[in-house]
Amino acid sequence: DIVLTQSPALAVSLEQRATISCKTSQNVDNYGISYMHWYQQKPGQQPKLLIYEGSNLASGIPARFSGSGSGTDFTLTIDPVEADDIATYYCQQSKDYPLTFGSGTKLEIK
């Protein structure tokens, strides 16, 4: 199984940049596509897709969110952070079954 590792929490100040990392135990790229995706989950809500294929912004997601990386190292960046961004962020790989998620990074305001 592909294991995804995220830091448990990150504290940032409003209007600053947040960078959330996700490291995978195996390469999740294939034929030039990164099968890495990012989700935001607020308390009491279902997750929402933010970024797909490593760097593509999902529909309706503000450009403050961006994704980068390849292979085994990926980053979700929020710049600038707004109060509404307080949530837990999950990465997910779809290169191989079983589909796996990172354990989530809780974004907090400093």
Add this chain to the structure above:
Amino acid sequence: EVQLVESGGGLVQPGRSLKLSCLASGFTFSNYGMNWIRQAPGKGLEWVASISSSSSYIYYADTVKGRFTISRDNAKNTLYLQMTSLRSEDTALYYCARRAYSGDVDYWGQGVMVTVSS
């Protein structure tokens, strides 16, 4: 508007069975693969099972293999999860989720709670 509405959850004793349903609307259900993904209280996301658009390909997490069965009825726009031999560790919010082209999940239902307890 894409909508996924789960039903069938509840409190069930260990060892018993339960069947979840997910009614899809707002898109051509038969064109998309679907997933069940769960989240135990206060925990992260765990993929449970996936089914392709025509039911040709089905995958399960090891934790549920042999106990859970995913299926779909494209004529009824409905996804199912038959759960048997339920354990306390199956207690979770179960999400019905649409698989997008690259295996990401572009739409999620609100989730249905399953509690396994005596």
